[in-house]
Amino acid sequence: MRYGVIGLGAIAPFFLEAVERCPESTLTAVCDLDPARTQPLADEGTPAFTDYRELLAAGVCDAVIITLPNHLHAEVAIAALEDGVAVCCEKPLAITSADARRMAETADRTGTTLFTAFHRRYNRHLIGLREALPADRSQITRLTVRYNENILEHIGGDRWYLDAERCGGGCLIDNGPNALDMAHALVGGLSVTGVRLGDVRSGIEYVAELDLVSEDGVPVRVELDWALSTGEVKDVVAELADGTVLRADMLEGFTAFKSSLQHEYDGILADFRSQVAAGRASCGTGVEIVGLVEDAYAVGRAESGRRRSKLPTPTRMVRLLFHTSDDRGMTLSQWGTRCIPAGEIHELVTTTDRPRAAGDRIDAVGFLGFVEFQEGTVVAVGDEVRLADGRLIGTVAGFDECHFPNHYNIVIESDRLWTATSAGLEPLDEVRFAEGGAVARP
Template sequence: MKLGIIGLGAIAPYFLDAIERDPGLSLAAVCDLDGKKLAPWRERGLAGFTSHRKLLDAGLVDGVIITLPNDLHSDVACAAMERGVAVCCEKPLAITAADAQRVIETSHRTGSVLFTAFHRRYNRHLLDLAARLPADRTRIAQVVHRYHENIEEHTGGDLWYLDVSRCGGGCVIDNGPNALDAVRHLLGDLRLTDAAIGDVRAGTEFCAELDLVSADGVPARVELDWALPTGEIKDIVVELRDGTVLTADLLDGHDAFKSSLAHEYSGILDGFKAAIAEGRDHRDPGPDLVALVEDAYRVARRKETRLRTSAKHESVAKVVKLLFHALDDRGMTLSPWASRCVRAGEVHELLTTTDRPSSEGDRIDHVGFLGFAEFQSATVVERGDEVWLGGRRIGTVAGFDECHFPNHYNILIDVPALCTASDVNLRIGSEVNFKEASR
């Protein structure tokens, strides 16, 4: 089979090496906008193009491998399939589910094979782990897949990875498809249940946590990180309901940087050939993974918080009046507000509670009174804020009671056991710190 490669960036060398090792394949053409990257191939007598359309129109190839920036995948894949050329496209198949659907419809209409390349599914340690899992997947308690690296060590100078308009995001759309596909390979179809992103730089997230569940009800978590100081962590832990723990380190035995990719990219090409042999019977999972990634962004980007991203400064309130009593019938009511703006110099009352109020209108009876404190600078106090006294965390803000407003708020603090000013050794002038909840 004669292949062409469209895009000679950081990923192309792994495909080129795999083609060279496969006696059933030959490289017939290469394409890149950068003529300097084409020069060495032209010197070897290979056809080189700066336009993918000219490569496709030349009739030199049976299939193409697309290793372009993510925003170009769908258009180039469709152009190839319209000409009857089989397509192997680097993940993700597209940036949006709508574009992925357009590509799959083009494949169905033209009869051209579409194959999305997920290299981790061919990792020998992943395959060994899959073979060790019980046939009854309901015996699995949970799966956790860590996919951590330093993105700057992996781009090969391709800056589009850090351009949200070209990549589509950050680690969720770059590493996410491989990690999600690996878990899907173990558990079957997945549905997203929650997602969080963080460490966002110019719109590009450097970390994420994705929670999923399989059709059998098995929970799974995918942890993505682009910001390791150096090196990689690519492992999967499977916990069975009987307490057995099965693990796979996808990099075990591959000590050189990216050395695991050699057998994985050979696996991609074997999979591509098998898909071509199947023809119209081949079902590409690429659109399913694009939909999962899109769901993850939809959920995560609507959240107010971002992982590993500080959203406000720590605030300090100084105690101006102490209170020493506790009640079990106070009858306060949780206000609907999750946060309150506080001006510098405002004085509010601090109370501890063990009632765990969580919804508007919840009654709070069990309270311990700490006292009144003056905020030293303007801030926003929010549910979940950590409350610290003298370097000791005593609890978190549960919310507010407004029975004395507008004179002051009652700031309710969730604590393990009720405490008053004397229990925590408060003094006039003691500092109470309100810190953003850490994750």
């Protein structure tokens, strides 16, 4: 099979290495908007393109592997399918169910294989757990899937993961499809019963907890977290009616970072080739998982709108600041929440940087000033900060402790550097903190 790889970001190397390992596969084209990414492969003789349409028109591929930002999957996959080129698409298949269905309908109409790359279903420990589970799924009393990591350790230079428009959300649409597919592989079809989204920053959630139920009535919990300080936890626990507890740790025995992916991506290509050889068009759970993620967002956002865990907290300006800095050198602390008694005074700073993990440096800063908290509260990452007239300054990114114990710098992520001047603030003006998500990182 002659493969073209479209998109050479953080995921592409795992596919490229799998193609190289497989004697039945050949890399015949690569495509990326950035010629610097394609150049090393071009130097080895692989045809390189900056436009996927030119790659398809060249007629050098039997199949393409799509590892683009999520919002581009549908456009590129449909174009390939229309040309009779089989498609192996990174998860999620699409951001919306409507796009996923269009992709599947195109595959069915053209008789061309459309395949979603859920790599964890090929993990040897998950396969072992599936084989160990009782055939009578009613004997499973609970299934828990955990998929937790520090997202910044995984994305390399692909900042689109942190862009709600291009990614489609946060941990739920990124890690969620793998976790949901793992559960589906063990207990079958699922439906959403409850969702909590939290630690929301610039419109993307870093925490999600999903409750689901299988068609056979098995309760399923999926726990997702993008905000671990370091490391990762990817496992499944199955509790049985007789008291037995079975567990599959996806990372067990794989000591190097991402080393478990080698055998998983080999599994993707082997399964994909078998689907193409069998002449199957749209196949697998790709469309179904997109629907589950879409349902989960709908439930989670509705819950977030109805249920609040704290009241908005008023503060008043007691000292205004008017300057900005592009080399402030603040450092994001490890804390996602801080308890603040009534009467305490803390400094508000805005930033256009995107600090995510403890220790991240914060240089681009605009200073609003010092506020006195009128009521005791808990300020949390993801809280919205608004002026008295309702204008949104931004969301709390975390805290800098360079002046503690005198005061915290409350770091507010924003689309511009606000100061007391640009905000039109006067002494005693109100600034209000309000909950931005239903779940806060501790």
